[in-house]
Every structure is written in C-alpha cells, then in structure tokens.
C-alpha cells in the first residue's frame with residue numbers, strides 16, 4: 001500500500017505524547033509554561049530594574065553556577081541578542097587580535113565570518129573539516145582566542161571541549177582563551193570548566209526556553225580579557241560591550257530590557273535539571289533519547305546515522321540519512337500527525353531528517369518517534 005505523506009494517519013498509541021522534535025526553537029516543557037502563567041501578575045509586566053525581576057535573574061545566575069559547577073571568580077553574564085549577538089559582542093569585547101576558528105557547519109562558519117569581517121581584528125585562522133566530522137584546534141602562539149563549538153547543530157556533530165594541546169597557550173602571559181559556542185549543548189552535554197574560558201549559549205535549545213538572550217559563563221581569564229579590552233579604549237557599541245553586560249549582570253540586570261518570559265522559562269529548566277540530579281542527569285536523558293534514535297537507524301536498511309564516527313555523533317541532535325525513501329515525505333507525514341520540525345537542515349542538501357534529543361524531550365517519545373517513522377516508511 002502506498003499513499004501520499006499527508007494521507008497517512010499514525011495510530012494514537014504509536015505517537016509520542018509530545019510531537020516537538022525541533023533543534024531550535026525546541027520543545028518548551030508545559031510545566032515551565034504553567035510556572036510562567038503562575039507569575040503572570042507579579043513578574044510579567046514588571047520592571048526589570050526592580051526586585052521582582054532581579055531576584056529571578058539572580059536565581060538564574062545561581063542556578064547556572066551550580067548546574068555547571070563554576071568555580072571561584074567565574075561570572076554568569078547575560079545580555080540581549082542570542083548567540084548570534086554574542087558573536088558580535090565577542091568580536092568587540094573578547095577577541096584581542098586573532099582568533100582560531102574550527103568550522104564544521106553553518107553556525108561555526110557564521111562566527112568565523114564575523115571575525116573575518118571585523119576591521120579591528122586580524123584575519124582569523126580557520127581550520128575546517130568536512131560536514132559530518134570536526135577539526136581539532138592547533139596550538140599557535142599568534143592566536144589569542146580559540147573558537148570551538150560543543151555541538152554543531154546544523155550537522156549533528158559534537159566535539160569534546162577538552163583540548164589539552166592548548167594548555168601552553170591558555171597558561172601563557174597573557175593567556176589565550178577558549179571560547180565555546182554551546183548553544184545546543186549547554187545543559188545537555190557534560191564538560192569541565194577547567195577546559196574552557198567562555199561557554200556561551202542561548203536558551204531556546206537544550207534549555208527549552210525561548211530565544212533572544214545570551215548567557216555567557218566567563219572564567220576569571222575571560223573577565224580579565226573583557227576588562228583589558230575595555231581599558232584599551234577600543235570602540236565598542238554599547239549593546240555589544242561585554243564590560244557593560246558584565247557590570248549589569250553583577251547587579252542581576254541586563255543593559256537594556258530583556259524578554260522576561262525567556263528568563264523565567266530558562267530558570268524553570270535550570271531548576272528542573274538541578275532537581276532531577278544536575279547536568280549529568282540532564283545529559284543522560286539526551287544520551288538515552290539519541291541512543292535510541294541511532295540504534296534504530298543502524299538497525300534499519302533504509303536509515304543510517306549521517307555522522308560515521310560514533311565518537312563525533314551528537315547526543316542532542318541526530319542527523320539520519322535515508323535511502324530509498326524520501327526524508328521530506330517522512331517529515332511531511334510526521335507533520336500531518338502533529339510530529340513537527342524533523343526536517344533536515346536544508347543547506348546540507350541530503351536526504352536526511354534532523355531529530356532533537358534535548359533533555360526536555362522524553363526518551364520514551366524519542367523511541368515512539370522511531371516507531372512512527374517505521375509506520376510511515378511501510379506506507380509510503
């Protein structure tokens with residue numbers, strides 16, 4: 001029996017309880033939305049310069065410190081503009097002269113384009129790897145900032161942020177910094193703050209909140225760099241000035257008005273993760289969900305994980321290639337059954353689905369999704 005994708009009706013008992021599998025914006029837990037509703041009168045619509053909102057920002061900063069086990073002198077810096085805005089801020093406020101970028105997908109390429117275009121910076125060193133894999137950073141005395149990506153959301157490739165060969169640079173005078181784009185990894189993958197100086201993200205991915213905010217966890221060395229560049233007199237637009245952002249964050253504020261809902265939703269997820277058992281617990285949820293998807297794909301003739309090297313396979317974003325059946329048709333059939341945002345990343349141009357496995361997604365739902373795809377493939 002063959003049908004058009006939208007005519008396939010998946011039996012209710014096979015469907016996941018929640019059909020959101022997008023890689024960002026991603027599933028927001030209904031419990032978090034309820035918590036937001038509960039604060040509809042005393043938090044939403046109140047001044048971000050007053051105690052009500054500032055105490056939520058303070059709790060958010062404390063929750064991040066605890067969740068990531070940040071040591072003395074680390075600061076949680078917040079501001080508007082999401083991760084893309086943070087790239088611009090880093091070009092003005094964190095990179096001294098020359099960055100080394102590891103590029104292996106859309107997001108890491110975008111950041112390298114930012115520093116390449118910045119007139120006050122030297123041309124960056126760019127180390128690239130084919131999509132589906134990742135490069136490794138190279139120690140270079142001329143580099144003051146190494147730009148890594150914990151999880152390349154576009155290709156479903158993850159890398160370790162521990163790169164001991166950079167130690168010589170990081171402990172030099174002045175020290176080089178390791179900056180990690182953790183937009184889709186933060187809260188879903190474990191890491192050790194000793195390996196990193198700036199771990200930044202936006203909360204619409206693993207933190208199951210909404211976009212618009214950047215959260216940058218900054219080591220003492222990163223703070224020192226921000227302050228040194230500030231003192232140097234380099235021109236910085238105020239909204240991209242991390243010295244201003246850090247000063248406001250210390251007061252539990254942002255430089256200009258933030259999205260209050262985003263902040264509360266992010267806090268809800270962070271506290272949910274802490275209550276559940278912390279970062280390792282949250283990461284294990286992602287590992288269970290993605291493991292189910294990869295195992296299933298390896299087991300099917302028509303599917304296979306895009307990332308050949310198992311060690312590079314993302315535990316949070318599964319890219320699955322299909323053969324003999326159209327991934328677009330599968331995604332369309334899923335969508336017709338309220339299972340959404342599994343479409344592949346267009347620019348990769350592959351016959352592929354991209355399935356998020358963030359902590360907020362129930363592992364049982366990830367498993368149910370694979371059963372739904374089996375059901376669809378039998379009928380296409």
Ligand SMILES: *Cc1c(COP(=O)(O)O)cnc(C)c1O
Pocket residue numbers: 024081082083084085107108149151152153154181182183184202205211212
């Ligand atoms: C989504 C994403 C970004 C962009 O985040 P915005 O908040 O939309 O700017 C950057 N880097 C990675 C790895 C991402 O997944």
